[in-house]
Amino acid sequence: MSWLRMERKAQLVPQARLAGPMPWVIAIMVALTTIAAAGGLALNNLAQAARAELSGGLTVQIVEAEPAERERQAELALSLLANVTGVETAQRVADSELRELVEPWLGEDIGTAQDVVPVPALIDVRLSGPVTPEKLRDIRALLKARVPAAQVDAQSSWLAPVFSAISSLKWLAAGLVILLGATSAAAVWLAARSALGTNRATIEIVHLLGGSDGQIARIFQRSVGIDALLGGVAGALLGAGAVLLLGRQFAALGSGMVAGGGLGWADWLAIAGIPFAGVLIAMFTARLTVLAALRKML
Amino acid sequence: MTMPEGDIVQFDNVGLRYGAGKEVLSDISFTLYPGSFYFLTGASGAGKTSLLKLLYLAQRPSRGAIRMFGTDVITLPRARLPAFRRRLGVVFQDFRLVQHLSAFDNVALPLRVSGVRESEIIRPVSEMLEWVGLADRADARPATLSGGEQQRVAIARAVIARPDMLVADEPTGNVDPELALKLLRLFEALNRLGTTVVVATHDLHLLKNVRESLIMRLDKGRLSDPTGALRYPPRRPFSRMEEERQ
Ligand SMILES: Nc1ncnc2c1ncn2[C@@H]1O[C@H](COP(=O)(O)OP(=O)(O)O)[C@@H](O)[C@H]1O
Numbered sequence A: 001m002s003w004l005r006m007e008r009k010a011q012l013v014p015q016a017r018l019a020g021p022m023p024w025v026i027a028i029m030v031a032l033t034t035i036a037a038a039g040g041l042a043l044n045n046l047a048q049a050a051r052a053e054l055s056g057g058l059t060v061q062i063v064e065a066e067p068a069e070r071e072r073q074a075e076l077a078l079s080l081l082a083n084v085t086g087v088e089t090a091q092r093v094a095d096s097e098l099r100e101l102v103e104p105w106l107g108e109d110i111g112t113a114q115d116v117v118p119v120p121a122l123i124d125v126r127l128s129g130p131v132t133p134e135k136l137r138d139i140r141a142l143l144k145a146r147v148p149a150a151q152v153d154a155q156s157s158w159l160a161p162v163f164s165a166i167s168s169l170k171w172l173a174a175g176l177v178i179l180l181g182a183t184s185a186a187a188v189w190l191a192a193r194s195a196l197g198t199n200r201a202t203i204e205i206v207h208l209l210g211g212s213d214g215q216i217a218r219i220f221q222r223s224v225g226i227d228a229l230l231g232g233v234a235g236a237l238l239g240a241g242a243v244l245l246l247g248r249q250f251a252a253l254g255s256g257m258v259a260g261g262g263l264g265w266a267d268w269l270a271i272a273g274i275p276f277a278g279v280l281i282a283m284f285t286a287r288l289t290v291l292a293a294l295r296k297m298l
Numbered sequence B: 001m002t003m004p005e006g007d008i009v010q011f012d013n014v015g016l017r018y019g020a021g022k023e024v025l026s027d028i029s030f031t032l033y034p035g036s037f038y039f040l041t042g043a044s045g046a047g048k049t050s051l052l053k054l055l056y057l058a059q060r061p062s063r064g065a066i067r068m069f070g071t072d073v074i075t076l077p078r079a080r081l082p083a084f085r086r087r088l089g090v091v092f093q094d095f096r097l098v099q100h101l102s103a104f105d106n107v108a109l110p111l112r113v114s115g116v117r118e119s120e121i122i123r124p125v126s127e128m129l130e131w132v133g134l135a136d137r138a139d140a141r142p143a144t145l146s147g148g149e150q151q152r153v154a155i156a157r158a159v160i161a162r163p164d165m166l167v168a169d170e171p172t173g174n175v176d177p178e179l180a181l182k183l184l185r186l187f188e189a190l191n192r193l194g195t196t197v198v199v200a201t202h203d204l205h206l207l208k209n210v211r212e213s214l215i216m217r218l219d220k221g222r223l224s225d226p227t228g229a230l231r232y233p234p235r236r237p238f239s240r241m242e243e244e245r246q
């Protein structure tokens, strides 16, 4: 019986739950923020994975139609590269892997077509530092004389525009998250103020009956917090759903590069924090609003 | 009759103006003693409600000094005022019931604000509602109560926490004369338990019904007190004061 009364005590300040704008404002903001944050994190992961993989990398192609000669030059290039200072590893990309790479373009019967369509031998070279134009020039000069079929490319050079695009998108997403966060805070602040307006009489009465500012703020904060939590959970589910859907579509592309842009558990943890940040912002602004109004009373 | 030690309220040259308007209260000086019963009378607009607002700490005076329970409440930090308000019971002229709370919860509000445990709330609140004749309306919201019923809820809320001082602004304005007398008896009973009572009213009829009461009369924002007796009110029954005047 007494807990029933207790339940009613929690209603000192009325909140027409889900009727006021608060849950909807929070839900929309959290959903948008979740999508933007997930996008930003995925792009960040993608850029990092690609950069780590490619920044210190060179590709040496042996473009030679005659298989035996190609094989000879590839072996020679490998041994030459092994003695260059600054080269950490130089590895032949296995033919099977190579076949997989070109399969989408040449079809599955590449094995038999090999003689018809020559596939170059590929050597993946990893440097201890970044690929500078001087390094590139040195290695080209070294190979030129004895491995005439060699073509040397820095992996990052042809990816540079992609990197800068990814990087811009990443910053765009970060900007969006910040803007959405600020907008959420403003919207929540307005919602808290309008809720305060409708509860002004109650706040004044509790104040005159000897309620402390903290007591009154807590009552109000809790109502707003419950509203915000409802909206936050709804928004987070909506946002996470959209992110998963998008993720699945990207995964279906099957591209190795996009695979580097997946979300790790730390990313999901950060995303899960968004609705709670929303609730905290809501409760904090509600508290400040009530306290400011109370301070105008004696 | 022995004079109680000390005073509960002391006004010294208090003035009040709202905003930039002219003073609605001027040169108000008086002392209230613990356990006494005071009536504050005066025509409508004389400043009774304004004076009570100062008493129940809803308003700061424009000038003058106010001491309550031995403390200067003008210079007191805001954070310490709630503790003083909890020692007061107030019947507001416009009741000020919380509209979305039942009669029960409205009456229980001062106890809850003071942190009284729920298990110790149900019985006194129910008894109080019974006393003011609203036991069967405990779950009703204020909007569904008549003016007189709302007033009784307001009075029950003001006295539930056994305040040191009860301040009532026209507490019998909306009830029939019979109930008015009954409520007055409630105030008297509380007064006998030691509560100082201040009742503002323009109903001179009420005054005769409390034998040991003292009267403060407001006239256009000033205490009409030509003799100065009200500055240190004598503890004399009102009836005897009336006799002397005749
Ligand atoms: N909040 C207010 N703002 C401005 N003037 C007020 C306010 N409250 C009361 N007054 C004025 O103060 C004077 C005294 O009012 P009040 O204290 O309510 O008198 P009473 O309770 O005796 O009828 C009146 O002239 C009234 O118009």
Ligand SMILES: [Mg+2]
Residues within 6 Å of the ligand: B048, B049, B050, B093, B169
């Ligand atoms: Mg009045």
